[in-house]
Amino acid sequence: MHQGRTTLSKFLIQQLKGSPEQNDLAALLVDIAACVKAIAAMTAKGALGATHGEIDSTNVQGETQKKLDVLSNVAFINTFSMGGLVSGIASEENDEPLDIDPGDGSGRFLALFDPLDGSSNIDVNVSVGSIFSVLRVPEGGRTGLRDYLQPGRSQLAAGYAIYGPATMMVLTVGKGTHGFTLDREVGNFILTHPDMTVPAATSEFAINASNERFWEPPVQRYVNECKAGRNDVRGRDFNMRWIASMVAEVHRILMRGGVFLYPRDMKDPGMPGRLRLMYEACPMGFVIEQAGGLGSTGRARLLDLDPEAIHQRVPVILGSREEVERIERYHHEYDNGTDQQYTSPLFHERSLFAS
Numbered sequence: 001m002h003q004g005r006t007t008l009s010k011f012l013i014q015q016l017k018g019s020p021e022q023n024d025l026a027a028l029l030v031d032i033a034a035c036v037k038a039i040a041a042m043t044a045k046g047a048l049g050a051t052h053g054e055i056d057s058t059n060v061q062g063e064t065q066k067k068l069d070v071l072s073n074v075a076f077i078n079t080f081s082m083g084g085l086v087s088g089i090a091s092e093e094n095d096e097p098l099d100i101d102p103g104d105g106s107g108r109f110l111a112l113f114d115p116l117d118g119s120s121n122i123d124v125n126v127s128v129g130s131i132f133s134v135l136r137v138p139e140g141g142r143t144g145l146r147d148y149l150q151p152g153r154s155q156l157a158a159g160y161a162i163y164g165p166a167t168m169m170v171l172t173v174g175k176g177t178h179g180f181t182l183d184r185e186v187g188n189f190i191l192t193h194p195d196m197t198v199p200a201a202t203s204e205f206a207i208n209a210s211n212e213r214f215w216e217p218p219v220q221r222y223v224n225e226c227k228a229g230r231n232d233v234r235g236r237d238f239n240m241r242w243i244a245s246m247v248a249e250v251h252r253i254l255m256r257g258g259v260f261l262y263p264r265d266m267k268d269p270g271m272p273g274r275l276r277l278m279y280e281a282c283p284m285g286f287v288i289e290q291a292g293g294l295g296s297t298g299r300a301r302l303l304d305l306d307p308e309a310i311h312q313r314v315p316v317i318l319g320s321r322e323e324v325e326r327i328e329r330y331h332h333e334y335d336n337g338t339d340q341q342y343t344s345p346l347f348h349e350r351s352l353f354a355s
């Protein structure tokens with residue numbers, strides 16, 4: 001038992017007191033935790049829960065939806081609709097944001113979320129997660145879609161749930177990043193990882209290497225140097241991971257360092273990246289930066305981007321600060337043409353990227 005251990009509710013009361021907005025934010029995060037517990041219960045049933053498999057529909061991303069994608073999305077929508085604290089929600093699974101009228105004007109927040117991230121892993125029993133971001137309704141009240149298009153630095157809170165061997169919630173309200181483990185017997189989230197910190201240095205990177213031929217040269221340069229290991233410029237060997245579940249990658253990075261890359265690639269030149277800015281990159285960037293790491297596109301800080309669309313995609317490079325800064329430097333040197341000495345002549349003669 002965890003007598004005396006801090007529960008999520010007690011933690012939020014301690015971190016968020018002193019204003020009606022902060023009190024409401026604490027209440028909203030408790031509502032999100034209740035939704036996470038419901039999704040954790042569905043996920044834990046596996047194939048026994050009739051939650052595996054696909055349904056005959058695709059989401060706005062053009063992705064075939066898993067049953068658990070839809071069930072998780074409904075769980076979040078119901079939570080926010082009944083909580084009376086939110087006036088609008090934007091979900092990866094919904095084409096358009098949904099306006100929620102609490103009726104008494106109390107909906108001071110906007111909630112953006114990926115209800116089930118990594119859903120290609122559900123049927124093979126690998127960790128999946130939920131990602132959430134909380135914004136303030138702009139001064140002057142709701143006007144429409146543009147209310148949601150706030151830069152990541154405006155977030156009031158962000159975090160994720162990871163449905164792994166243990167169910168955990170990791171979140172920030174702008175005062176550090178903190179991890180809570182679900183005590184299933186009691187049904188409480190217990191503060192088990194206060195003040196999580198991303199080590200500044202690392203020897204572990206995460207990227208889908210099957211896309212290598214489509215990456216821009218600075219990413220190829222970085223990954224090739226990691227693979228070359230101790231006999232090359234990095235002077236040490238690196239390890240690689242790829243779980244295809246951003247939540248699991250980010251959690252590992254928070255626990256032991258590392259760098260996660262889903263860069264822009266030329267597989268689909270029209271697509272600036274795979275991951276979505278508003279409900280994946282921004283919340284994860286906030287969580288990582290509050291733990292001392294850095295989140296970037298390779299050319300700009302994620303939290304400083306001015307959003308243009310709800311489902312906008314961006315390149316994502318985040319994790320240990322020293323590695324992200326190195327990758328940004330490689331992008332800068334490539335863009336201003338000073339990386340000649342490092343980049344294989346191939347890229348300047350017959351490269352996919354030849355201008």
Ligand code: AFP
Pocket residue numbers: 063116117118119120121208244245246247262274275
């Ligand atoms: P799904 O939710 O469609 O499985 O996508 C997960 C994800 O958005 C992110 O969590 C992973 O890091 C990334 O996609 C995996 O992409 P690849 O399947 O291209 O490796």
